[in-house]
Amino acid sequence: MKSPLGVIWGISLALLCPAALAAELELQGTRLLVSGMLDGTAVKAFEEQLASGHIRTVVFENSLGGTPEVASEFAQAIRANGVNTEVKGQCHAACAYAFLAGKEHRFGRGFQVNGLLIPVAGRPRPADLVSRWNGDDGVRTLSDFIAPPAEAAPTDTAATALPSAAAASASAPAAVQAAAAPKERWQANQGVLFVSTPTLFGRVYNSFYCDGTQGRDMSRCELLSDADPYKLGVLTP
Template sequence: MKPSFLPGWVLSLACIAAVAGMVGTPVAATAADIELQGRELVVSGMLDGSAIKTFTEQLASGTVRTVVFEDLSGGTADAAGAFADAIRASGVDTEIRGQCMAACAYAFLAGKTHRFGYGFQVNGILLPVAARPTAAELAVRWRGEEAHKTLADFTPPTASTAGTATAKPVEASVPPVKDNWQPDHGILFTASPTLFGRIYNAYYCDGTQGRDFSKCERISDADPYKLGVLTP
């Protein structure tokens, strides 16, 4: 896949190179690390579901105003759904500082408002997709319930949803679980700070580039605010 170079390509490549640098090194953490900092609940590491109980208890306390995702490399679809449900039920805002990849992205979208953090760091969010969205799909794919429906594409079928009308054993009626959660395949939105404000760019990554996101194809006219990925 060849990247599409448009005006401002130097800043674009610098931005995705910075994101690639953040995810190029294997993450040592195997579970989410949760820390309450005033009215912010900071989540880092990886969403594997092990910390969901602590997470929901913190949200239930009523002291949290914003959930901050800080350099999360991904996680599982089930964990993404659990974190998203807890965020949506509590009505808190969400924020990204650094990277928020795959599973983290769907939890992020559940916030009442969802934004990139301020400061001089490069921010990036990669939303996994099963196939490249059309322009029409991009316009609505990550708004409200549509984001929740998209997550269902990556959730394995359960016995309650995959059963048939015949009296077959559950094992026979549920197809083998297929791992279609590909953290390197999706739409990557990046923001890099400059003297004139932040520069926003969007890319389609088909997964063949691995963690070298500089090889992803640039998408024109994909403003994250217009698409609902970020809110004002």
């Protein structure tokens, strides 16, 4: 039998399937609402809105997926303009790293289940969690997923056109493998999941490690102990 959290999470994700659409922006006074996948289509408009100086808070609402490169662009604009960030509903993958770039980054209030899924390359050790997303450490963690510029890689087209990952591993030059590795490590469903669930007595926070095999059934993720999002700097007071 699934836990109540698993049931709530399964329902919320089933309702959020349409959120895989391209990112959309909506201006609400001094708040800029961002929803949908961070696929790069709204980067320029996002940067222009923040550069106007009128935005105080960027609100990510049900934003699932995106690439590390786009996450870096959103994060850079947020950091450069010193705005706060907020999550309402779900914020996964690229959205999570953009969220962490806020001057203050918090979960929104209300009766929704808030979830932040931060991609990581493997199961983090307790020592890794302590500083992984604090300040510049979050930027360095994100940069690990971003491949170096294409011109830095050899122009051996025969090697890069291999039909399978196994063949590439056996035959491609080391530099080509190094350039491809970051993208292979970026898995939108693999990472550390922070969940905030409303109850009659306030919000309950839980942290999980998801290895990517769970699909949309987040109740299959492993519960992490001593991973309070406030202590780890994932959420600010």
